[in-house]
Amino acid sequence: MSEARFWRWWDRYGLLAILTFSVIALAVTQPHFRSWYTALNLLSTSAPVAIAGAGMTLAITCGVFDLSIGALLALVSVTIGVTVPYLGFAGAMAAGLTVGVMAGLVNGLIVTRLRIQAFIATLGTMLLWRGLALWVGGGKDSNLVHVPGVKVLSEWWWLAFLVTGAYGVGALIYYRLPLGMRLRAVGSSASSAWASGVNVNAAKLFVFAYTALMAAVAGAVTTSQLAIGGCNLGVAFELETITVVLLGGTALRGGLGKLGGTLLATALLGVMRIGLDLANVKDEYQRLAIGLLLLAALALDGIRRARKEAA
Amino acid sequence: MKSIKCAMTTAAMVLAVAGAGCRDAKSPAGQQTIGFSVYDMKYEFFQMMEKGTRERVQELGYGYQLHDQKSDELQMVSGCKSLINQGAAGLIVSPIKPDALGAVVDAAQKAGIPVVINDIGGGGTPYQAIVISDNFGGGKLAAQHVIEKLGPGKGRNVAIIKCEPSATYAVRRGEGFKAEITTNGYAVTAELSGHSKTEEGYSKMKNILAGAPDLVAVFCENDPMAVGAAQAVAEAGKTAQVMVIGFNADGVALESIRAGTMAASVAQFPEKMGRISAELTDKILKKQDLQFDDPARREIFAPVKLITRETIQDAK
DSSP: OOHHHHHHHHHHHHHHHHHHHHHHHHHHHOGGGSSHHHHHHHHHHHHHHHHHHHHHHHHHHTTOOOTTHHHHHHHHHHHHHHHHHHHHHHHHHHHHHHHHHHHHHHHHHHHHHSOOOHHHHHHHHHHHHHHHHHHHHTTSOEEOTTSTTTTGGGSHHHHHHHHHHHHHHHHIIIIISHHHHHHHHHHHOHHHHHHTTOOHHHHHHHHHHHHHHHHHHHHHHHHHHHTEEOTTTTTTHHHHHHHHHHHTTOOTTSSOOOHHHHHHHHHHHHHHHHHHHHTTOOHHHHHHHHHHHHHHHHHHHHHHHHHHHHO | OHHHHHHHHHHHHHHHHHHHHTTTOOOOTTOOEEEEEESOTTSHHHHHHHHHHHHHHHHTTOEEEEEEOTTOHHHHHHHHHHHHHTTOSEEEEOOSOGGGOHHHHHHHHHTTOOEEEESSOOTTOOOSEEEEEOHHHHHHHHHHHHHHHHOOOTTOEEEEEEOOTTOHHHHHHHHHHHHHHHHTTOEEEEEEEOTTOHHHHHHHHHHHHHHOTTOOEEEESSHHHHHHHHHHHHHTTOTTTOEEEEESOOHHHHHHHHHTSOOEEEEEOHHHHHHHHHHHHHHHHTTOOOOOSBGGGTEEEEOEEEEESTTGGGGO
């Protein structure tokens, strides 16, 4: 196999190969890993990041970032916690998702109207959403253990449905709709996209609202799993989400998104965590292992680009 | 012009607020005053601590002066310094940022004022004493509860979900639990960090249950993680099999205990901690000897109590 062919193969199947290798290695070495329970664990512990990652992939494709999704997750959770006595669980979910989309629109408007960079704008709204969550929740988590139906989204079929839905809709937008083409165009070069008649602001506004909606769904799932309306949830959630998006092969410079890669990278991180936990590996070594994996993945990409440029 | 006016108004407001924060002195002439700089009066924990401090300080015949740091490191330093400058005889601090205490303790010592730290940490400064909950003892109480309910532990597995390794006081809770439970024959099969977060209490517990389906108890070093772990146990249908115990008796954990998803939590008593800090300051001012629980770190332990469904009314 020539080098060029190898890299083409690697682009397509590299992550899948690493994931398969990890699963087999863990299944051989860890007796407890070989059970259905592991698959269900992977689904429940990875679903929030997977769902938010589907939104973030489109945002980074479009050349923007959203650092506020972790704080938004908390705001959505608190909203559900506060409204559930009046609206019931389904109604509170709807309220939470509405707050999510509105927060995304605010992000989008700040970036498009006030011309503030996405990184800085969402760094600001990250503090804002967290502050709101703490204020609305009175600085305390509310326990929803008595709310009928609160645990429904923690059931595996719901999680499977939501993850499939997030990636199905994401793929539809990215591959089938003209909107996907526009997002990629804006991400590659906003000025060329604008020159060729793409409404850059509309594209960005959409992508912020969509990313926030996905984060809100992740917030609803987390709320259901933990049965609390928690104002301290989602700390560093945005970093974890951006990590899986980049590990999945989406280009940080914009223009190229890999939804399947995000999903595989989420699964890979989830599988590694389960493996490390089952082996009772200390926290510091867990961080080391995951940090090294990330660096290795990104270094591989860097080496390859350097060789391409040298050739 | 407008911006200058705005800046001046802001400055005036800041001064007014700073002044107001220190105008709580209730000391008649000639009476010594003890100042307390509190972490943040927004939290119930510190409201209780303030109540205990204030009442005991006044019972002991001192004047009392309160300063609220409002979770702000700069306010902590400036507020403590202004308590010192106003001639407080003793200073009690529950610091928002122990690492920034250096300047405060330094200024106090130059003025000949003793500093007693209440909770959080002393930041390695030469304070006279620090009051903290008996974290190690609290962990032991949790273990004793498991032993009391389940009997001797031969062949039985338990797990510990820890805070981050940098949380030095919280880490003692797990150590206390481990010491007591292992001497009674139980095996600690998993000891993982949940970084003090509810989400990670949940996900770590899921993985622990995958590795140890026969688990009988889990001790979490704080309540948010215990609340998350309890949900993971419930999803596995093992609420009756696995005792989940947390630490701090947070409101949200008490509800889980009432609902039966958590077995217990170890309560701290901030009001009692406040009273102890007042008594310590009094003893130092009267040049009496202090009885440290840990002389090397100048630590005094405040009592803790195990809260179960039966004793839930003791939590407040």
